[in-house]
Amino acid sequence: MSLDKETVKKVARLARxxxxxxEVEKLGPQLSNIINFVEQLAEVDTDNVEPLANVADINxxxxxxxxxxxxxxxxxxxxxxxxxxxxxxxxxVVE
Amino acid sequence: xxxxxxxxxxxxxxGLENKDFTALELTQSHIDAMAQTKSLNAYITETPELALEQxxxxxxRRAKGEAGDLDGIPLAIKDLFCTENVQTTAxxxxxxxxxxxxxxxxxxxxxxxxxxxxxxxxxxEFAMGSSNTxxxxxxxxxxxxxxxxxxxxxPGGSSGGSAASVAAYTAMGAIGTDTGGSIRQPASFxxxxxxxxxxxxxSRWGVVAFASSLDQAGCFARTVEDNALLLRTMSGHDPKDxxxxxxxxxxxxxxxNGDIKGLKVGIPKEYRVDGMPEEILKLWEKGIExxxxxxxxxxxxxxxxTHYALPTYYIIAPAExxxxxxxxxxxRYGHRAQESDxxxxxxxxxxxxxxxxxxxxIMIGTYVLSAGYYDAYYIKxxxxxxxxxxxxxxxxxxxxxxxxxxxxxxAFAIGENxxxxxxxxxxxxxxxxxxxxxxxxxxxxxxNDKDGxxxxxxxxxxxxxxxxxxxxxHVVENLAQFKLLECGDLK
Numbered sequence: 001m002s003l004d005k006e007t008v009k010k011v012a013r014l015a016r017x018x019x020x021x022x023e024v025e026k027l028g029p030q031l032s033n034i035i036n037f038v039e040q041l042a043e044v045d046t047d048n049v050e051p052l053a054n055v056a057d058i059n060x061x062x063x064x065x066x067x068x069x070x071x072x073x074x075x076x077x078x079x080x081x082x083x084x085x086x087x088x089x090x091x092x093v094v095e
Numbered sequence: 096x097x098x099x100x101x102x103x104x105x106x107x108x109x110g111l112e113n114k115d116f117t118a119l120e121l122t123q124s125h126i127d128a129m130a131q132t133k134s135l136n137a138y139i140t141e142t143p144e145l146a147l148e149q150x151x152x153x154x155x156r157r158a159k160g161e162a163g164d165l166d167g168i169p170l171a172i173k174d175l176f177c178t179e180n181v182q183t184t185a186x187x188x189x190x191x192x193x194x195x196x197x198x199x200x201x202x203x204x205x206x207x208x209x210x211x212x213x214x215x216x217x218x219x220e221f222a223m224g225s226s227n228t229x230x231x232x233x234x235x236x237x238x239x240x241x242x243x244x245x246x247x248x249x250p251g252g253s254s255g256g257s258a259a260s261v262a263a264y265t266a267m268g269a270i271g272t273d274t275g276g277s278i279r280q281p282a283s284f285x286x287x288x289x290x291x292x293x294x295x296x297x298s299r300w301g302v303v304a305f306a307s308s309l310d311q312a313g314c315f316a317r318t319v320e321d322n323a324l325l326l327r328t329m330s331g332h333d334p335k336d337x338x339x340x341x342x343x344x345x346x347x348x349x350x351x352n353g354d355i356k357g358l359k360v361g362i363p364k365e366y367r368v369d370g371m372p373e374e375i376l377k378l379w380e381k382g383i384e385x386x387x388x389x390x391x392x393x394x395x396x397x398x399x400x401t402h403y404a405l406p407t408y409y410i411i412a413p414a415e416x417x418x419x420x421x422x423x424x425x426x427r428y429g430h431r432a433q434e435s436d437x438x439x440x441x442x443x444x445x446x447x448x449x450x451x452x453x454x455x456x457i458m459i460g461t462y463v464l465s466a467g468y469y470d471a472y473y474i475k476x477x478x479x480x481x482x483x484x485x486x487x488x489x490x491x492x493x494x495x496x497x498x499x500x501x502x503x504x505x506a507f508a509i510g511e512n513x514x515x516x517x518x519x520x521x522x523x524x525x526x527x528x529x530x531x532x533x534x535x536x537x538x539x540x541x542x543n544d545k546d547g548x549x550x551x552x553x554x555x556x557x558x559x560x561x562x563x564x565x566x567x568x569h570v571v572e573n574l575a576q577f578k579l580l581e582c583g584d585l586k
Contacts, residue, residue, distance in 0.1 A: 035462070091440050
């Protein structure tokens with residue numbers, strides 16, 4: 001399958017990555033190549049095969065429902081590009 | 096360059112205990128070596144002051160008789176592990192300046208054992224690559240060179256800085272991560288040993304996530320025994336990582352008894368791929384002979400879905416990456432584009448912050464997870480992943496361990512294989528299958544190609560049987576008598 005420009009732009013929008021026209025031109029064939037490469041899997045008979053999501057043979061456990069973290073606003077905000085009064089600041093969302 | 100840097104971890108621990116030298120001297124000699132090999136670009140952030148402080152504290156502990164298992168040993172930490180108050184970049188512009196407020200579990204365990212941390216080793220951006228040429232902070236140069244050729248070679252990747260630092264004697268050992276071969280392939284390219292343990296053996300807490308169902312921490316050292324020492328400290332259950340296993344950590348060092356009599360070593364026929372250099376096939380044959388001579392029994396096995404491992408990986412890893420990397424939105428940490436509209440801010444932050452390979456993989460991941468394609472690609476890949484995993488299970492009914500080449504080539508020159516992403520992906524053809532199955536794998540240097548470059552052999556074990564992997568690797572190491580890079584060879 002080959003990814004046309006519109007598809008590349010749509011995927012970029014979903015991934016929230018702004019692409020220049022030149023990047024769209026370049027990425028189209030590269031992504032198409034990779035998709036063609038992975039499409040080899042179509043040859044494999046996977047009828048009645050369960051998907052394998054994780055190899056870890058570990059049962060997820062519930063822990064005690066107690067507070068064991070928190071009260072570290074300064075640490076949480078330490079790397080924020082912009083912050084004020086204990087909050088992250090983002091561009092205005094609601095007019 | 097001081098000889099102290101050429102010691103093994105084991106001998107350095109002995110020397111420290113015998114008061115032949117101090118941790119401070121050992122650390123200083125490594126800091127000097129780092130300064131002399133700066134052109135390798137093996138480190139993104141060097142922390143000499145911190146290292147010297149840690150070394151002094153180590154000497155004080157030893158004087159009081161309170162030395163830990165790795166007390167005073169200088170190590171390099173892949174810059175994918177979060178280190179408290181020390182910049183952690185994942186080799187990406189998007190995390191430039193990020194100072195974690197916490198320490199990853201694995202690096203904390205090393206610190207608790209008394210290790211000295213020299214700095215944050217360079218890598219492929221977000222560990223996505225096999226050549227360490229996707230780092231925002233520049234390429235890492237392999238300390239090895241071809242005979243009769245002065246081209247800069249790649250150290251492999253993604254843990255290229257970790258491998259190069261150990262090969263160039265600027266660290267006694269290093270920690271790395273392996274998602275599809277990121278420890279084993281650079282170990283092979285740099286002529287050192289490296290092990291990726293079973294998925295779940297080491298905690299992933301505080302490791303910048305790439306593909307969570309595959310990522311696993313591991314280590315590099317110049318000997319198999321040193322790897323065993325490091326791994327023993329790094330391993331173990333962590334309540335902060337629900338996929339870390341509640342299993343006792345064996346004494347990996349004690350496993351290295353050289354006794355492989357009667358051990359069944361499987362040779363998977365599918366790993367004889369077209370176009371593989373003759374010298375790698377020959378080295379593989381030699382490895383088989385070595386193990387036979389040590390009393391192992393050689394068994395032919397088949398892993399019929401091997402051919403599908405790379406395409407499976409290149410759906411699953413990008414899919415998980417696209418989801419994991421969604422967190423880089425310019426709000427909580429790292430780079431942020433100055434825009435007054437929220438969507439513009441997100442899109443430009445990510446456009447400016449991510450490099451080409453990372454963008455490519457996020458795009459592939461987003462595509463294969465998008466509506467209408469999810470079943471055809473992602474679920475399909477998960478099904479084939481099960482078949483690949485079952486191949487190993489069946490093979491292990493006939494054998495205890497597998498022996499294969501680590502990579503289909505020796506180190507290549509920087510810039511080679513870059514015209515086509517698929518070509519680069521083929522580097523991991525022998526390492527990806529074990530990753531998909533979550534199995535422990537180790538690369539041990541076993542010989543050289545016609546240009547004098549190191550070649551590694553890979554030992555793959557059953558889940559949780561790192562002891563067998565290390566034991567077999569140790570036998571190969573002893574019989575191969577591989578010559579490490581010498582000090583005079585360093586440029």
